[in-house]
Amino acid sequence: MLKKTLAALAIGSALFTAGQAMAADYKIDKEGQHAFVDFKISHLGYSFITGTFKDFDGSFSFDAAKPEDSKIDVTLKTASVFTNHAERDKHISSKDFLDVAAFPEATFKSTSVKPTGKSADGKTTADVTGDLTLHGVTKPVVIKATFLGEGKDPWGGYRAGFEGTTSINRKDFAPKSMDLGPQSDTVELYFTFEGVKAK
Numbered sequence: 001m002l003k004k005t006l007a008a009l010a011i012g013s014a015l016f017t018a019g020q021a022m023a024a025d026y027k028i029d030k031e032g033q034h035a036f037v038d039f040k041i042s043h044l045g046y047s048f049i050t051g052t053f054k055d056f057d058g059s060f061s062f063d064a065a066k067p068e069d070s071k072i073d074v075t076l077k078t079a080s081v082f083t084n085h086a087e088r089d090k091h092i093s094s095k096d097f098l099d100v101a102a103f104p105e106a107t108f109k110s111t112s113v114k115p116t117g118k119s120a121d122g123k124t125t126a127d128v129t130g131d132l133t134l135h136g137v138t139k140p141v142v143i144k145a146t147f148l149g150e151g152k153d154p155w156g157g158y159r160a161g162f163e164g165t166t167s168i169n170r171k172d173f174a175p176k177s178m179d180l181g182p183q184s185d186t187v188e189l190y191f192t193f194e195g196v197k198a199k
Contacts, residue, residue, distance in 0.1 A: 004147040023063040023070065026160055026195025030057050034161075035193035038078060041170075045183040049088075055080035064150065065128055067126055070113045076106045094176040097170075099135065099175055106134045108141075119146055128164065141166050143191070158197040165190050 028035050037053045058074030070156045079100040081092050110130035119125050124147040132141045143164040150160035167188045170177060 018161060023061040023066070024158075024160075025061050025198040026059060027053055027198060028058045028060070028074070029159070029194045029196050030055075032194075036191070037074075040188040040190070041181045041186070049083055051081060051083035051089075051092075053077070053080045054082050058193075062150075062195070064124070064147070067115050067124060067147070068113050070110070070126075070128075072108070072110045072128065072130070074108045076108075079108055080106055097174070099174070103135050106132070108132050111140070113145075116144075117134045121150075123147055132168070132173075134168075135177075137173045139168075141168060148192075153196075157199075159194045160197070161192070161194040163190070163192040 035056070037056055038050065039052070040048050040050045054075050056074060056076035058072065060070065062070045077092055078098045081089055081098065081100075083089055083092065092098055095102075108130050110128055112129045113130070114127045117127045118128055126145050126147070128145045129140060130143070131138050135176050135198035143166045145162055145164035148163060149193040150162040151158070153159050165188070167186055169185050170187050173183050
C-alpha cells in the first residue's frame with residue numbers, strides 16, 4: 001500500500017511539473033547593445049524621420065514549445081531619443097512632443113501572445129498584445145513579432161532573439177502635441193533584441 005501511495009505521488013509530481021510551462025527567463029542584452037527600439041515618422045508628408053531610443057531595459061520569458069505562455073516587460077527612457085540631429089532631439093523631448101521632463105519613461109507590458117504561424121522564411125510568428133504607456137497614457141497595442149532563433153553564445157550563455165513591428169497614432173497618447181498634419185500622426189515602430197538566459 002505504501003509503495004503504491006509513493007508511486008502515485010511520484011507520478012502526480014511528475015505530471016504537475018510537466019504541466020507547468022518551463023518558460024525560461026531572459027534579460028534583454030542592453031549591455032552588449034544587441035537590442036534596438038527604432039521609429040519612423042513622416043515629416044510633413046515630404047520625407048521620413050527615423051530615430052532610435054538609446055536607453056531601455058527589459059526582460060522576457062519564453063518557451064519555444066509554448067510561445068503562448070511568453071511574456072515581456074520593457075521600460076524605455078524617453079530622454080534617450082536620438083535622430084542624429086541635436087536640435088531636433090531637443091524639440092522632440094520638449095512639451096511639443098514627448099515632454100520627457102514630465103514623462104521620463106515609457107513602458108510596454110504584454111498581456112497575451114497568440115501564435116500566428118510561420119513567416120516566408122519559416123520562422124515562428126505571433127501577435128504580442130500588451131499595454132503601452134506613453135506620455136502618461138496607457139493603451140493596448142499589438143506587435144507583429146517573429147522569433148529569430150535561440151542557442152548558445154561564445155561566452156557560455158544562452159540567447160533567444162526576436163523582432164517586431166507595430167504602429168501607433170501619437171495623438172492617441174498626446175492629443176495636445178504639436179500638429180504637423182495627419183500624415184505625421186502615425187509612428188511606425190521596429191524592435192529587435194537578444195535576451196540572455198538567466199542562470
